[in-house]
Amino acid sequence: MPLIYKLFETVLVNIDAIVAASMLFTIAVVTFKNRTALSVFFVVLAVFSLLFLRGIVDWVCGLGGDSYIESFSFDIREAKFWASSFISIMGLIGLNPKIIAVTLTCTLALTCSSLVIVLKYKKAIYACACILVAAFSYVGMTTAEGFVGARKQVKEISAMFQRQSPLKTAKEKVDLFVYIGESTSTMNMHLYGYPLGTTPRLDALYRTEKNFFKFTDVHSTHTHTSESLLDAFSIIPDSQNPSRRIGIGNLLRSAGLRAEIYSAQSIHGSFASFSKYVFDGMDRQNDDKNRLMGNFAQETIKDHEVLARALASKGIVFFHSRAGHGDYLDNIQIELSSPIRLPSIGFHGIFGEKYSEKLQGSLRSDVESYDRAITYIDENVSRAMESVKSKKTPAAFIYFSDHGESPYTKRGHESSLFIDEMSTVPFVVYFNDAYASRYGRTVHDFSNSANKPFIRTLKQLTPTILDILQVESSTAITPPSIGSVRPDPNPVILKRKTAKGISSIRLDYRGNADLGGTGSTLGTAEPTFIYAIRHSVGEDNTICYHRADSYAKALRAANANLCLEVDMVVSGAGSLDIYHPPAAPTGLSLEHIFSIAESGRRSIWLDSKNINHKEQCATLSEYLKVNRSRVGKLLVEFPAETIESVAEIADCATKIRSYGAKTSYYVPTDLAISCSHDNSRCHELEQIISRAVESGAFSDLSFDFNGYSSISSIKVARKLKWNTWGVSVDSFSRIPRGRFDFIIIGTSNDPNTY
Incomplete structure (x- = not known):
């Protein structure tokens, strides 16, 4: 009996694929005599539907509002990169042989039944066509539902933000440079243990600068820029009313501090969907007209060009980079990077047996391109840190990334395909000598905290910035600064709305009930769950x-x-x-x-x-x-x-x-x-x-x-x-x-x- 139930469950889960493939096979047989080419097309589509339709539907259902927002107005390069990432996972969304045997048997039985009816009643072919359209419409309806949900989410977020601030006026003057990285995972950074030399300049600074603090176990709360920075650059002033937020721009302005933001990314488009909320109150230094076109901009400005202008500014400066995003080499200056080669290991020894060298042979060059992009990032981040070091007045530096990237799986940072390195991000803090001399207690706190194996999230970034700037609050701000010896009390990441409901992953393991999930059969959350257990x-x-x-x-x-x-x-x-x-x-x-x-x-x-x-x-x-x-x-x-x-x-x-x-x-x-x-x-x-x-x-x-x-x-x-x-x-x-x-x-x- 358990076997019968298992077979019934398999058929029920894959019923849409079985119905679609059966109708396509039926139409192919009927049209074979008069339209052979069309018949062959229907057979190919039937086989594709049988193998992949269920997986595609699950993938679409797993897409959350974050994924849809990120997909608005792709430029052609980003679209090509996303398409290649999707193609690379086709093997993962296909059915396994045992399920294929069951679904193929049911498909053939349904095809034979429908053929008997069609051959007896010729007009029944129209019913087959209608059933086929209905099956494929299901995928389209799911996609449309996701887009509607995404737009609704943007409206909800817009309604969250307010300008009233709990901060007191800043008593001290401190220069701060906040370097916002893009798509940079600790997994590919030598500074964090990667065996290939992707960060030589940061490595050298870490060895020689006593006030350079590297934080491990820091996670982005999302794998897409917009929602990650939404959490990173805002606070919830009233824990009793979590639906209200204040962005970092208005927080600093209310404390009497002027801040500027420079960006190598477009000021419109998916990359900046929520930036107007979190950076409201800052002076935007975006003078490149082309970037007003958002994702349609074809000539992208490189990080080091914008960084030069940002470093010439004084006070509180935010810099949002672009390097790290795919296509990786398109977003860097080749002359300011170094080639990185993977070890001389066979393709499967690098990537495993689930990937085909014939189909995904570009994986090796993708990883090497990403690693080369990390060397360009290393050049720019260390340059910014050295600029802060040279200042004669108290100055501090923060570098982090909005989220990670997964080049070894060719999944990019798509949340519905989540895997651990998409959320493991670098987080470093540096204080120059003048800052350490004047605010020794703060430097000591960060030094102490850096040695603690706490789980941290980017939700702690805004309290960290206020801590470094010596800005006090009239009410308690949660979560705590990364410079404190308290972990994030609620380390939940990847909280997403999908067609399957709300999903999330907890990083503080409390037993099975709190493991959460990715909301998609394609995501690979196990590495993160195992990490939470180990911690x-x-x-x-x-x-x-x-x-x-x-x-x-x-x-x-x-x-x-x-x-x-x-x-x-x-x-x-x-x-x-x-x-x-x-x-x-x-x-x-x-x-x-x-x-x-x-x-x-x-x-x-x-x-x-x-x-x-x-x-x-x-x-x-x-x-x-x-x-x-x-x-x-x-x-x-x-x-x-x-x-x-x-x-x-x-x-x-x-x-x-x-x-x-x-x-x-x-x-x-x-x-x-x-x-x-x-x-x-x-x-x-x-x-x-x-x-x-x-x-x-x-x-x-x-x-x-x-x-x-x-x-x-x-x-x-x-x-x-x-x-x-x-x-x-x-x-x-x-x-x-x-x-x-x-x-x-x-x-x-x-x-x-x-």
């Missing part, structure tokens, strides 16, 4: 990202401050390759993984597939002897077959332990699970575990969580530490995590899986 459990457990066997997936795991679990095979030539047999090696090596993990000293769970032999174990041991200190905690897992050759590798395992690594025995999964319902196998399981314990080669046991009850009943197993996998985001709150050190949470939905 919640702290040092109690080492939360690992499962099978980080591609360069991109390992980068994502490290960017989310997680342990990386990778599969390693020691080749006959002595190389340490990262892949999971029976897949083929791609050129990704253990050295690549260490280079990713070392900046933040991430932990590594090393699932070693063949170190049950002396030679292979020695190869790994020699590598760890030299490189062990580069990373955090290290768990080396020996394969289940090691139990047959444990005497051979015991000395090698002891050496690995002497380097500060844990050595774990992989308990055979089938045996551990079968013991729970077949007592006859429990004796065999106990014997194997006893041999592992008595060998002295292992400090730990690791096993699939589905075998937990069996292993818990074996007393000798308690002599070693335990680690587990087979845990999902949804089930994490239900496991006895106090029994484990390393815990792997499943990440099979990661688009860069290999």
